[in-house]
Amino acid sequence: MPSRFVLNPVSYHGYGALAGVKDVVEDKRLKKIVIFVDRFLKENKISDKVVKYLDQVEGLEYTYFTDIKPNPSIKNVLDGLKVLKDFEADGIVAIGGGSVMDCAAGAAIINTNPEFEDVRSLEGVAPTKNPSTPIIAIPTTAGTAAEVTINYVITDEENQKKMVCVDPHSIPVAAIVDPEMMESMPYGLTASTGMDALTHAIEGYITKDANDLSDMFHIKAIELIAKYLPKACENDKEAREKLALAQYVAGMGFSNVGLGLVHSMAHPLGALYDTPHGVANAILLPTVMEYNAGATGEKYREIARAMGVKGVDEMSEDKYRKAAVKAVKDLSISVKIPEDLKDIVKEEDIEFLAQSAMDDACRPGNPKDPTKEEIIELYKKLI
């Protein structure tokens, strides 16, 4: 089977990468930019670290759009679209976590493909005709890799559903991944977004369409996240830089091959309870890994190795699979992620959650095809 890979045309990495924003704006000859950023990041002057470079671009005009909530809604996308239109913007600088970058992607796509203005028709693979308004994506969390993915996730609040939209036309024209933007993250946010990145790497590694090219990214990402996440949570500079890169590398992979059941089960938790995406994934990951183990061939041996487990070549199949799950669970506990969904999920919602997970765009990528009853059991195990 041939495989297709879509990546950013250009990306900048490491401390100092932010200066690249000026080069990209000049190179693309952008004249009127809307800065998508959430209120918190603007009020705390985190976006000013980028704006100081925009101020150096001669003749550039910009305005802000800040009305973006975590797990961004259809309304956020449409409000952002209105600002793009009113300002007659020719570009976007998105500064934030996945929520800001995804909101920008939705607005930017509709801006150039107005027939999708209802937003809901973008769910799944949207047959848009035109590339979106150019986006320069600057992540402030180290997790979603939304700066390099062809996916974006919008919450349909009315139907209590997270819509995964897949569209190569939405990929940012440039990603600027500077760990300086992540230094203000508190411990818990670093931990949960880092565990989101680990979930991308593991789900991407075992997904049905995984191939040698995507495996290369995912294994490296697992290795870096396992090694550097705990120190990144303590705000160690080198670890922040490594984690910023690792989450991007995971994105280079999973964006092109898909994810699996952890994400399918996490999305409804975001839609129903506004559970932070990384927290939902981190809690679900070990339990879903156990469920998937039988459908993953030798892959858990490589996951265990990348997680730093010693002696995996001497282990039986059963042993290295258990070791991989344990290593993931231990990492999660070490960065203080809760171990269950007791404080999140209400038992009477499980039927709805399981149906949403069945319908989720990430579910068909799971290595094992689950039944709704199995998903119900998986949620129940965690409450």
Ligand SMILES: NC(=O)c1ccc[n+]([C@@H]2O[C@H](COP(=O)([O-])OP(=O)(O)OC[C@H]3O[C@@H](n4cnc5c(N)ncnc54)[C@H](O)[C@@H]3O)[C@@H](O)[C@H]2O)c1
């Ligand atoms: N596009 C994709 O491929 C993809 C992949 C995974 C997840 N997602 C989506 O991304 C969203 C989650 O994004 P996220 O996990 O990055 O979090 P987020 O963008 O929702 O941000 C969470 C909170 O952290 C704050 N924050 C962000 N950066 C900060 C910083 N540097 N310092 C202090 N606070 C900061 C924000 O203001 C916000 O309140 C979800 O909607 C999820 O579905 C998208």
Ligand SMILES: [Fe+2]
């Ligand atoms: Fe994710």
